[in-house]
Amino acid sequence: MSEGGPRGPLSPTLSPQEAEELARRYGLELVGQRPGLLAYVRDVWRHRHLMWAMAKGDFVATHQDNYLGLLWSILNPILLGVAYYLIFGVLIGTRGGIENFVAFLTIGLFTYIPVAAALTGGSKSVLRKSSMIRSLRFPRVLLPITTVLSQFVASLPAFMILLLIALISKEPPSLTWLLFPVALLVVLVVSLGMAMLTARIVNAVRDTANLVPLLVRLLRYVSGVFFSVDAALARMGDPEPWVAALLQYQPVAVLLTLVRETLMQEYPVRGETWAVAGGWAVGLFVVGFVVFWRGEGTYGRS
Amino acid sequence: MAAPEPPTTSVAGPAEDRIPTVIASDVSITYRIYGSGRAVDDDDEMGVLKRVLQRSTQNVGVREVKAVKNVSLVAYEGESIGLVGRNGSGKSTLLRSIAGLVPPTGGRLWLRGKAALLGVNAVLLPNLSGRDNIWIGAQALGLTPKEVRARFDEIVDFADLGEFIGLPMKSYSSGMAARLRFAISTAVVPDILVVDEALATGDAQFRERAQDRIAEIRGAAGTVFMVSHNPGTIVKMCDRALWLDDGELVMDGPAGPVVDAYTAKYGRPRKKPGKGKPAPEDPPEKP
Numbered sequence: 001m002s003e004g005g006p007r008g009p010l011s012p013t014l015s016p017q018e019a020e021e022l023a024r025r026y027g028l029e030l031v032g033q034r035p036g037l038l039a040y041v042r043d044v045w046r047h048r049h050l051m052w053a054m055a056k057g058d059f060v061a062t063h064q065d066n067y068l069g070l071l072w073s074i075l076n077p078i079l080l081g082v083a084y085y086l087i088f089g090v091l092i093g094t095r096g097g098i099e100n101f102v103a104f105l106t107i108g109l110f111t112y113i114p115v116a117a118a119l120t121g122g123s124k125s126v127l128r129k130s131s132m133i134r135s136l137r138f139p140r141v142l143l144p145i146t147t148v149l150s151q152f153v154a155s156l157p158a159f160m161i162l163l164l165i166a167l168i169s170k171e172p173p174s175l176t177w178l179l180f181p182v183a184l185l186v187v188l189v190v191s192l193g194m195a196m197l198t199a200r201i202v203n204a205v206r207d208t209a210n211l212v213p214l215l216v217r218l219l220r221y222v223s224g225v226f227f228s229v230d231a232a233l234a235r236m237g238d239p240e241p242w243v244a245a246l247l248q249y250q251p252v253a254v255l256l257t258l259v260r261e262t263l264m265q266e267y268p269v270r271g272e273t274w275a276v277a278g279g280w281a282v283g284l285f286v287v288g289f290v291v292f293w294r295g296e297g298t299y300g301r302s
Numbered sequence: 303m304a305a306p307e308p309p310t311t312s313v314a315g316p317a318e319d320r321i322p323t324v325i326a327s328d329v330s331i332t333y334r335i336y337g338s339g340r341a342v343d344d345d346d347e348m349g350v351l352k353r354v355l356q357r358s359t360q361n362v363g364v365r366e367v368k369a370v371k372n373v374s375l376v377a378y379e380g381e382s383i384g385l386v387g388r389n390g391s392g393k394s395t396l397l398r399s400i401a402g403l404v405p406p407t408g409g410r411l412w413l414r415g416k417a418a419l420l421g422v423n424a425v426l427l428p429n430l431s432g433r434d435n436i437w438i439g440a441q442a443l444g445l446t447p448k449e450v451r452a453r454f455d456e457i458v459d460f461a462d463l464g465e466f467i468g469l470p471m472k473s474y475s476s477g478m479a480a481r482l483r484f485a486i487s488t489a490v491v492p493d494i495l496v497v498d499e500a501l502a503t504g505d506a507q508f509r510e511r512a513q514d515r516i517a518e519i520r521g522a523a524g525t526v527f528m529v530s531h532n533p534g535t536i537v538k539m540c541d542r543a544l545w546l547d548d549g550e551l552v553m554d555g556p557a558g559p560v561v562d563a564y565t566a567k568y569g570r571p572r573k574k575p576g577k578g579k580p581a582p583e584d585p586p587e588k589p
Contacts (some may be wrong), residue, residue, distance in 0.1 A: 014374060019327035019410070022376070026322050028412035032405025050441040057438055061429035064470075132426065134403050135419055136442035206336055297405050 032297045040293050043139045051142050051149070058150035077113060077158040081106045084226060094227040099266050103162075103169045108225040110158045111184075111259045115191050115252060116216045117151040122195020123202045123212045126299050133300030140299045141292050144195040152188050159184060166263045176269050179262040186281045187255050193284025194251075196292040203299060223252040251280040323414045323494055323525040324377040324400055330408035331370040331395050369395040371549040372409065377494075382516070382526040384536035384557055386564045387546035393529045394498050396546065400527055401496040415493025418443060420484055428472035432463055432482050435471055439486035453489050460511070461485040481508055488515050495519050497528040513539065533561045 014022065023030070035043060044051075063069050084105055088094045095101045125143040126133070133140065163180070167173070202209045223229070233244050247253060258277045261267045370392040377383055385393045398404040399411055401419035426435040436457050440450045458467055461482040463474075471479060488495070495516065516526055516539065530536055536543055536557055543560035545553040553560050 014325075014327060014376065016327050016410070019325050019374070019376075019412070022322055023325050023412035026414060028322065028325055028414040031399065031402050031411040031413055047441070049447050050438065053434070053438045053441055057427050057430045057434055060434070061427060064429065134398055135426070136439065137402055137417070138442050300404055 034294065034296045037290065037293060040139060040141075040296065044141060047138050047142060050138055051146055054142060055146040055149040055153065058146055059153055062150070063154070073154045074157040074161065077106075077110050077155075078161065080113075081109055084109055088226040096228050096231040098228055098231075100169050100171065100264060103166050103171060103264055104228075104260065105226050106165050107162055107260050107263060108223075108256045110155070110162055111187060111256055112220060112223065112225050112252065113158065114148075114152050114155040115187065115194070115255065116220065117155075118148045118191035118195045119198060119212060119216050119219075121147040121151060122191075123198035123209060125195065126199050126203045127206075127209075130300050140296055141196060141289065144199040144292065145192060148188070148191050148195045152191070162263065171263060171265055174265075176262050179269065180259070183255075183259045183262050183277075186258060186277050189281040189285050190251055190255060190277075193281070193286075193288035196288030197284065200292045200295045203295065219250075219252045222247060223250070224256055229253055229257075249276055251277075251284065254280060320378040320380075321414070322376050322378055322412075323381075324375070325412040326373055326375050326400075326406075326409065327411070328409035329370060329373045329396075329399065329406045329411050330368065331392070331399055331404070332366050332368050332407045333395070335365045335367055369549055370399070370406070370546075373546075373549075373551045374409075375544065375551065375554060377525050377527070379525060380520055381542055382520055382528070382540045384540035384543040384561075385527065385529045385546060386533065386536060386543060386561060388568060391546045392549040393546050397496045397498050397527055397529060400494065413494060416444065416490070417494035417496060418487045418490070418492035419496045420487040420498065426471065426483070426486075429470055431470055432458075432461065432467040432474070435482065436486055439483075440489050443487070443490050443492075445490060457485045457489050460488075460515075462508075477505060477508070484508075484512055484515070488519065491519055491522050491524060493524050495524055495526045497526065499529050499531070533565050537561050 022028075034040075063073065068075065085102065089101055089105065098104045122144040125147040126140065129143050133143075159180075163177075166177075198208075198212065202212070224232070229247050233239060233247060254273060254277045257267070258273050261269045261273055373396060385397070387393050395404070398419065399406050400413070401417045402413055403419060405411075426439055430438070436454065437450060440453070440457065441447070445453070461467070461478075461484075463478055463482060466474060466478060471482070474482070497516070516528075520526055526540075528536070528540065540557045543553075543555065543557040543564075544551060545560050545564050553563055
């Protein structure tokens with residue numbers, strides 16, 4: 001056929017110039033153009049209702065496949081907390097000098113769970129929803145965002161339990177507890193940034209999807225979920241300054257410290273932690289959003 | 303092959319007073335397929351080790367498939383355009399681009415207004431109920447929650463799902479899912495409606511209602527693209543047809559002659575495939 005069947009009379013072949021001229025005359029829009037950054041932000045805002053509907057859909061879809069349903073979002077972290085306590089509190093003993101190890105461990109664990117879920121789910125959000133990309137038009141950044149939002153909502157019961165655990169383990173309620181939800185918001189913003197960033201990377205180079213579980217595991221073990229990073233550094237003697245800085249100030253370690261400082265008496269709230277965490281939140285969110293936006297128009301192609 | 307018929311007046315008025323809705327200039331669409339690797343050449347001469355190595359890595363790598371090659375066309379308001387072609391000729395891929403969902407990799411494509419795709423594969427969220435899918439689908443088409451609420455009953459009525467509206471979409475029969483998708487996609491009158499074999503699954507009664515709705519959209523100066531493997535449907539519902547073969551646009555003209563030419567070539571008494579082209583089921587050549 002390539003040797004040329006008869007062309008119908010209706011569509012004499014236009015030269016690219018003529019096509020462009022025709023499109024301009026009648027105000028047609030070029031497809032696949034990445035919108036400007038501001039226009040993109042406006043577009044996301046215009047789709048905010050869709051964003052909630054999608055996040056809700058994600059949430060419902062992940063919690064409907066079993067009898068206990070939503071109850072699992074409470075049961076799961078509690079069971080996991082018990083397991084971790086048995087392993088790290090009793091069996092291995094990573095308690096170090098921590099007074100309230102139960103609160104320390106559960107805060108670390110329950111804060112890390114949504115961050116890890118954001119990395120795992122967010123990085124695959126675009127690939128997993130490719131059928132949706134191929135049937136509906138919306139700013140694609142909604143995919144990593146809604147994935148993180150729904151997982152965060154699923155973590156809300158666990159955050160409530162944290163307050164309960166803090167009370168039971170005799171942490172005196174104080175005004176700094178009011179910062180607890182703010183700290184969680186910072187956790188959310190960092191998670192969003194990481195999800196958008198990894199979503200673009202994994203979409204561009206599929207093979208990196210295999211590194212995400214490794215990254216998640218690595219972060220779980222170096223971020224001080226079940227041990228104190230400071231104490232570990234002290235035990236290491238005098239590590240190189242950059243090693244110490246890396247371990248203390250990488251985003252996940254800072255987030256865990258941030259949340260612990262709002263609830264635990266032995267970790268007083270420090271401006272430094274908030275400044276670093278805030279910096280990571282703003283930085284990762286902005287970089288993640290811009291990086292994802294720059295790939296708009298390439299998603300769903302394969 | 304049929305000689306081009308003289309244009310009928312209804313479809314080919316002077317181009318000047320018709321408003322184009324889709325302009326494609328030299329559009330090519332290439333997509334990547336992962337894990338498809340290269341063809342293995344099994345050679346008895348090869349050492350065992352080499353053969354094992356090659357077998358185990360044969361699924362490694364990416365292949366690029368050119369699904370649409372250098373297609374140029376202009377579609378106008380009020381036109382209803384049918385696409386014919388064998389399986390794998392690039393019809394669905396081209397339609398996804400025309401719906402503004404998957405941007406072309408080469409050439410340029412312009413659209414006027416809002417496009418909606420209606421396809422058999424356009425699964426929304428299979429785990430969610432029809433009700434949730436209406437909310438998400440309608441909002442993705444640009445409706446505000448208020449507008450969705452206002453049209454919700456109308457969408458549900460058109461889909462005619464009864465109590466299934468509250469059940470997850472994965473429990474639907476293909477006809478039910480098609481009805482729901484059609485109802486959502488046409489909740490807003492799109493400027494460009496792209497129908498990818500979605501009507502094939504419905505029953506006769508639904509097809510009739512769907513045809514009325516499509517006529518309505520054309521009446522509202524929309525452009526309709528549709529794929530159907532039933533030549534009769536194309537002739538009946540379209541005034542213009544495109545014939546795609548192996549990603550190339552081979553014929554573009556009034557529906558009747560194009561469909562005739564297509565069925566003459568690939569009609570029921572199946573003739574041998576065109577020279578030099580792989581059968582559509584064949585894996586694509588490595589570029």
